[in-house]
Amino acid sequence: MSNLFSRDIDLKNYSWFNLGGPAKNFFKPKNNTDLINFFNKKNDINKNIHILGAGSNTLFRDGGYNGTIIKLGKEFSNIEILNDGNLLVGAACLDKKIANFALENSFKDFEFLSCIPGSIGGAIAMNCGCYGNEISKLVISVDAVTFDGQLKTFNKDQIKFFYRGSDFGEPLIITSAKLKGSKGKKKEIQEKQNKFLDQKKKSQPSKIKTCGSTFKNPGNKKAWELIKDSGCINLKVGGAKLSNQHCNFFVNEGNATSKDIELLIESVKDKVYLKTGIKLDLEIKIVGKN
């Protein structure tokens, strides 16, 4: 195996929950060719695959992952302004870095990305958003390597974006994206970014081990309101609890296991269903074995 691969990597260091067992294989490609070669290999290394971004929406189970985790190397963190005035960003680039780059260069509509702690690959996969914005609105096209080893460009109209997700019609790893560059006034962009950051600070906890909203909002209802109204606020399992500031944020107090988080998820789901008849759907991704 080349130095792009490691074995028995502790996944808790790669999730915002700070939880999870070991990954059997961990693959960190430096470029598209590494990825294409990986998918074209004829052995077991590419049979059971999970793509990891910044891990801000991923709970790894305590038993770890019996396959290969792919995490794009830092070489995929580029940002550049193209001749047509749009932005080209590598999929590993953090949303915050893109928001700050946009601010620096007076591109508007990226302000909300300053509030989202993931990578742009994860943002597109999840169609992340807040305060009335969604990444889909900025996407022009996406480059990806498919699991059968082809580099493809998908124009926006070939991608199905929906609330907290997207569908490319086949399994793939996003490697870069072309995002709409609309010029604005730097002062206004700065003010909007500050307003969003302020709103986030007031409504959501920070500096805790969490992956943000655990459940999607069902229809026009708010998951956190359903959780609160169903009497879940003080529920706890082992070292897992709900955030005092935002009860849809589940928290590892420091000594939780992934199992604790999952049991808490089940318990909240049950209580909300019994009280309201609504079945909450997970926004976070749960990966691996118990």
Ligand SMILES: Cc1cc2nc3c(=O)[nH]c(=O)nc-3n(C[C@H](O)[C@H](O)[C@H](O)COP(=O)(O)OP(=O)(O)OC[C@H]3O[C@@H](n4cnc5c(N)ncnc54)[C@H](O)[C@@H]3O)c2cc1C
């Ligand atoms: C404090 C906090 C606040 C948050 N606030 C918000 C918010 O306001 N709005 C919001 O929408 N989300 C929010 N989130 C959730 C999370 O940040 C977003 O879902 C983010 O887009 C996930 O990006 P990531 O790189 O961390 O993805 P990961 O957690 O690593 O992965 C998430 C999913 O994306 C897939 N994926 C990741 N990278 C790629 C790639 N290159 N190619 C293909 N698939 C890929 C993974 O396989 C997985 O299915 C918050 C999270 C935290 C911790």
